[in-house]
Amino acid sequence: MSLRPLILANTNGDAGWRLEHYLARGGYSALKKVIAGKVSPEDLIAEMKASVLRGRGGAGFPTGLKWSFMPKGEGEKYLCCNSDEGEPGTFKDRDILRYNPHAVIEGMTIAAWATGATRGYNYIHGEIFELYERFEEALQEARNAGLLGARILGSDFSFELFAHHGYGAYVCGEETALLESIEGKKGQPRFKPPFPANCGLYGKPTTINNTETFASVPFIINMGGQAYLDLGKPNNGGTKLFSISGHVNRPGVYELEMGTPFAELLELAGGVRGGRKLKAVIPGGSSAPVLPAEIIMDCTMDYDSLSAAGSMLGSGAVIVMDETVCMVKALERLSYFYHEESCGQCTPCREGSGWLYRIVHRIENGQGREEDLELLESVAGNIMGRTVCALGDAAAMPVRGFLKHFQSEFAWHIEHKGCLVPLDVQRAGSQIYVSPSC
């Protein structure tokens, strides 16, 4: 098996998140090494580049490269951690904040050293408010121990870090909407350029990374970039937290070496529930194109393999659907979500996402028209690439994925004015699941 906990290694559930526990696991040794050794920001960034850590928030942008975009020199600069995890299927940052919040604090502090950032914010999804409170406690522990704030570990390096909570807006996970939200406005994404590295929070240079990205940093510094890369496969460095939900026996978060076969992940999660047959998997969060069983079973879990299969690793959120699922209904639910969460500033996304939802909804309800499949393709195609942020793409991509692989099920719906999978079978398949892990 390729289970390889790093960020979650030796964490002890709710009983192991405090500073004393993190220190006992070797925590803050990377920060100490950087400060005591006066490691230059250039060397730090080179180490990050060598690790080929790619952003864990969904886009997979190389982290070392992103850090190198920050302008050099004095002045206010910011770091933001994106813990606004709200892409359906994704729940790994929650486990990091629950079980290892200090890894995020240490990773951000090292990133501040590398980028010259003076202040940081961790933007935490409003729905996990209890973990926002926990993070504030962890910050206080770090400040009290001289690991955060002014003159860290007695050096002349200072970095202030605070928590900011969201309050129910998926779009704030988009990095510039997140900045708007921290500035106290509604979360509408900004036009780019200018990019945040030049003009970010309060108009100052800013780097934004995902929670898991920051939490990986101390481990990379401790083991060295090359060793981290070697845990995964070329161009897909390290370990990755996978959130697996839906029709498996043991849903949850599994940290695996990048490049682990999907079949192994499925086995770790206890296999398909009730011994039923696998139908389809959304491998990277709900905006990633769905893949039918026969394709996903041959994939490995990394950026390159899933992109070659026509989908993406995204946030590493794996939604498993068995043979009881009606694909039209599944897409209907996702389309509803993207329409609900569109911030409304771009017409193609605001109007198009609603249009997509209404078409899928009428097909599901037996009122589909023959021309609807073409219409769906055309509306999706007219959203893609025509909006300020990628929420429009996120609404369009699932539609295209479902149509690409399950077109015949959609056509059947339209022709027969109902579901291919009998309703009682669907209902039985979506029963309340009592997980053995709870």
Place this chain on the structure above:
Amino acid sequence: MLSAEAKQKIDREIAKYPAGQKQSAVMSALRIAQEENAGWLPKEAISEVAAYLEMPEVAVYEVATFYNMYELKPVGRHKITVCTNLPCALSGGVHVAEYLQQKLGIGFNETTPDGKFTLKEGECMGACGDAPVLLHNNHKMCSWMTPEKIDRLLAELESK
């Protein structure tokens, strides 16, 4: 309407942001105002937050309407938000929602006549591995819900 204690809490939030950036505390300030006003934000609360943070009222109102955990109308003493997004729906999210509707005798966005419970449909809470999940009064997450656990939760909340 904002108590001295609430103002103290808001001051702590303001201190997190650089000088001159009080507006950044608006999300916390609205949350704090909502907490001490029975879970919703009347117009006066919005005005007071605006005055306290020296923001135009309309800017505060924009924030209050954009983020869906703020309530602009009265809610029951206990607001229950059920996640029915796809990952949760695969593991019983919809069944849990139906069970709650039947137990409470209300639909989504409705409040029981005694003012005790409001039911809401929510989007992904980032806890899909714990499906079915629900939130109580925005801040308490309840995982792996079953009819038995719902019965216990409702009985406990009934007396509060």
